[in-house]
Each structure stands twice: as structure tokens, then as C-alpha cells.
């Protein structure tokens with residue numbers, strides 16, 4: 001996985017857009033990590049050569065198209081990873097226009113389609129092989145798109161899998177927090193960028209990465225009337241996506257510690 005990082009080095013530091021706010025767009029890391037860490041000096045060609053393709057791309061394209069139809073995302077622009085992230089947000093926000101039932105139905109529809117994609121259409125092995133930045137890049141997608149897709153689907157896999165009960169308990173907050181709390185969510189990212197882009201080594205990104213997830217998680221906790229459960233799940237979804245571009249930060253010391261903070265908070269009350 002470490003070898004994937006240099007692929008990002010060739011991207012310009014793009015303007016940050018924050019649709020599906022909870023994970024840090026891969027393009028933020030690109031130049032900075034590469035420039036500051038001599039360890040990452042591989043080249044795209046070498047990485048692709050070292051990885052034998054294990055994905056049946058033709059089947060994957062059919063399954064992806066099926067996912068887009070079944071989830072309801074076909075009503076939106078899903079032409080690249082950035083647009084697909086925005087489409088997911090928009091699908092949930094549009095569902096919420098008909099209240100909690102509509103919001104829940106959109107989330108259920110999205111998650112059913114995700115389960116079909118992973119469990120039925122692709123199967124776990126092909127899902128792992130195909131939903132990988134390296135495969136997307138091999139097929140001619142940009143690194144930003146490749147990492148963007150892998151981060152998005154990793155997150156969905158968590159939200160629609162083990163953490164589904166946490167998300168479905170708060171469908172309105174899941175759908176509306178990205179918009180209602182956009183200023184505060186943006187400031188989590190500003191803190192992250194301001195705080196660590198000047199750091200010298202990649203491992204110094206880990207502390208700020210953890211704080212970023214907790215910053216976002218706390219906002220969801222608050223939005224959902226002190227649901228530490230939702231806040232932690234959002235933080236964990238964020239972490240799972242971010243360690244794809246920061247594989248040095250997988251150690252449990254950088255895990256989300258929102259639960260503990262929440263309990264102390266309750267205690268003081």
C-alpha cells in the first residue's frame with residue numbers, strides 16, 4: 001500500500017471541495033507528502049508492474065452501473081469520484097425533503113445497492129481487487145479518482161455494514177448535517193490543513209488526521225442530540241477512508257477516541 005502514495009505526487013494541489021465532508025480529499029496530501037518524504041519515490045509504472053491485475057474490469061463496470069441504478073444515483077452526475085461523492089450527499093438530502101421516512105428510505109436504498117455490489121454482483125474477492133485505487137489507475141482513471149473511489153466505497157462499506165444501525169438511527173442528521181453544519185465542518189478541514197501541511201514527516205500527519213476525524217465526529221454527535229454512537233461511527237468512517245492515503249497511520253494509537261470524551265462530558269453534566 002505504501003507504494004501507492006507516490007501516484008498522488010503527480011497531482012496538482014487542487015481546490016478543496018467538501019461534498020461528502022467526512023473524509024479528506026486525497027488531493028490535499030499529494031504534493032506535500034511526496035515532497036517531504038524521500039521514502040516515497042516510486043513511480044507509477046513500477047507500481048503497476050509490481051501488481052498483477054486480479055480484477056475482471058468488464059464485470060466490475062457492469063456491477064458499478066448496476067449499483068448506480070439500484071441506489072438511485074443515476075438521477076445525478078456520477079462521472080468521476082468527486083461527482084459521485086456529491087451525488088451520494090444529494091441523494092440523501094433529497095430523501096430528507098420528505099422527512100425522516102424519506103431520509104431513511106434513501107439510506108436503505110443506497111445501502112441495499114452497496115450490499116448487492118459487494119456480496120452478490122462482485123463477491124468479496126472481486127470487490128477487494130476491483131475497488132482499489134491501483135485498478136482504477138490501471139484502467140486510465142486519474143489517481144485522484146482512483147483514490148477517491150476507493151475512499152468512497154470503503155466508507156460506504158462501513159456505513160452500510162457494521163455501522164448501519166448507527167446511521168439508520170439518525171437519518172435526518174446523516175442527510176442534513178453536511179449542509180447545516182458546513183461552516184463548522186469546513187473549519188475542521190482548515191485546522192487540519194493549517195496544522196499539518198508544514199510538517200516534515202508523514203507520521204506527523206497521524207495526530208492531525210485523528211483530530212480531524214474527531215472534529216467531524218463531534219459535530220455529528222451534537223447534531224444528533226449527543227449521540228456519541230453516531231459521532232464515533234462518522235469518525236471511524238472518516239478514519240477508514242483517510243488511512244488509505246495515510247497507511248502509516250493505521251496504528252490503534254490514532255483510533256477515534258470520541259467515546260471517552262463523550263462519557264466524560266456526560267459525567268460532568
Ligand SMILES: *[C@@H]1O[C@H](CO)[C@@H](O)[C@H](O)[C@H]1NC(C)=O
Nearest residue numbers: 077079080081082083144145
Ligand atoms: C468531475 O466532473 C465534473 C463534471 O463533469 C467536472 O466539472 C470536474 O472538473 C471533474 N473533477 C475532477 C477532479 O475530475
Ligand SMILES: *[C@@H]1O[C@H](CO)[C@@H](O)[C@H](O)[C@H]1NC(C)=O
Nearest residue numbers: 064079080136139140141142
Ligand atoms: C475510469 O476510466 C475509464 C477508462 O478511461 C472510463 O471509461 C471510466 O468511465 C472511468 N470511471 C470509472 C468509474 O470507471
Ligand SMILES: *[C@@H]1O[C@H](CO)[C@@H](O)[C@H](O)[C@H]1NC(C)=O
Nearest residue numbers: 172173174176177179180223
Ligand atoms: C437543518 O436545517 C434545516 C433548515 O434550517 C432544518 O429545518 C432542519 O431541521 C435541520 N436538520 C437537522 C438534522 O438539524
Ligand SMILES: *[C@@H]1O[C@H](CO)[C@@H](O)[C@H](O)[C@H]1NC(C)=O
Nearest residue numbers: 195196198199204205207208
Ligand atoms: C505536526 O505534527 C505534530 C505531531 O502530530 C502536531 O502536534 C503539530 O500540530 C503538527 N503541525 C505543525 C505545524 O507542527
